[in-house]
Amino acid sequence: MTQKVRLPSPFKLVTYDTIDSTNEEAKRLARDGVPSGVVVWAKEQTSGIGRRGRKWISEIGNLYFSILLRPDCSAFKAMQLSFLASLCMAENIKDVLPDTAIVNCKWPNDVLVEERKISGILLETQTLPQGDIDWLVIGIGLNIKSFPEDLEFPATSLTHEGAKNDICAEIMLELFSHRFLSNYKIWKEMGFEPIRKAWLCRVAWIGEKITVRLEHETLVGKFKALDKDGALILLDNGDERRITAGDIFV
Numbered sequence: 492m493t494q495k496v497r498l499p500s501p502f503k504l505v506t507y508d509t510i511d512s513t514n515e516e517a518k519r520l521a522r523d524g525v526p527s528g529v530v531v532w533a534k535e536q537t538s539g540i541g542r543r544g545r546k547w548i549s550e551i552g553n554l555y556f557s558i559l560l561r562p563d564c565s566a567f568k569a570m571q572l573s574f575l576a577s578l579c580m581a582e583n584i585k586d587v588l589p590d591t592a593i594v595n596c597k598w599p600n601d602v603l604v605e606e607r608k609i610s611g612i613l614l615e616t617q618t619l620p621q622g623d624i625d626w627l628v629i630g631i632g633l634n635i636k637s638f639p640e641d642l643e644f645p646a647t648s649l650t651h652e653g654a655k656n657d658i659c660a661e662i663m664l665e666l667f668s669h670r671f672l673s674n675y676k677i678w679k680e681m682g683f684e685p686i687r688k689a690w691l692c693r694v695a696w697i698g699e700k701i702t703v704r705l706e707h708e709t710l711v712g713k714f715k716a717l718d719k720d721g722a723l724i725l726l727d728n729g730d731e732r733r734i735t736a737g738d739i740f741v
């Protein structure tokens with residue numbers, strides 16, 4: 492049975508049984524001029540998109556949604572919202588799993604349970620000529636009932652990690668929207684620092700040796716810190732490298 496989803500104002504929900512990609516639909520709506528706060532949710536996606544052009548397998552039973560926002564800020568600052576979103580998702584996941592579950596945020600914006608990926612975020616923006624944002628779409632996938640087995644990084648789902656059977660996409664979407672809204676207000680009033688601090692309380696692998704896969708090179712070093720803007724600081728043979736995009740592994 493499908494539950495009614497109630498999102499707090501100013502969110503406005505647009506629901507589909509099947510769509511190509513909720514990010515693509517949110518971008519189409521953004522280009523048509525719909526206001527900030529629209530949330531596109533689909534029960535399944537036929538062409539779900541992951542970071543760096545990867546496919547996001549999107550079977551019925553998991554959560555797929557995209558939030559369209561028009562924050563009054565630069566594209567650079569808007570990237571901080573992916574940390575905010577992964578923090579909110581991690582906190583909600585923690586709330587619905589057994590107390591012993593270890594839930595971490597993996598840089599830049601994945602959520603892991605017991606070192607397996609359970610949620611991923613794809614942030615896309617359109618910038619105006621003077622550098623500010625026209626719109627921003629935060630697309631989020633959460634494995635609830637199933638997870639893909641054949642990925643280079645191991646995955647998991649809420650059910651697999653012991654969540655109760657009644658935990659479903661509707662509940663997780665509602666929980667997320669409330670948590671996101673209160674943290675979004677904090678971000679607007681106080682900036683990135685409180686979000687950064689909270690995210691660091693959940694971070695995976697800080698202080699450890701990691702491999703960082705960039706578009707054209709792979710680096711190995713120590714995950715030293717997260718800087719004030721969300722870049723990863725890697726200590727590589729005594730040199731500090733500031734990394735703003737990539738995939739990390741241990």
Ligand code: BTN
Pocket residue numbers: 511512513514515536538539540541542543545547554555556557601610611612613630631632633
């Ligand atoms: C990642 O690669 O980790 C990011 C995955 C993002 C997937 C979500 S599912 C909802 C939204 N629609 C998409 O096509 N992608 C994002």
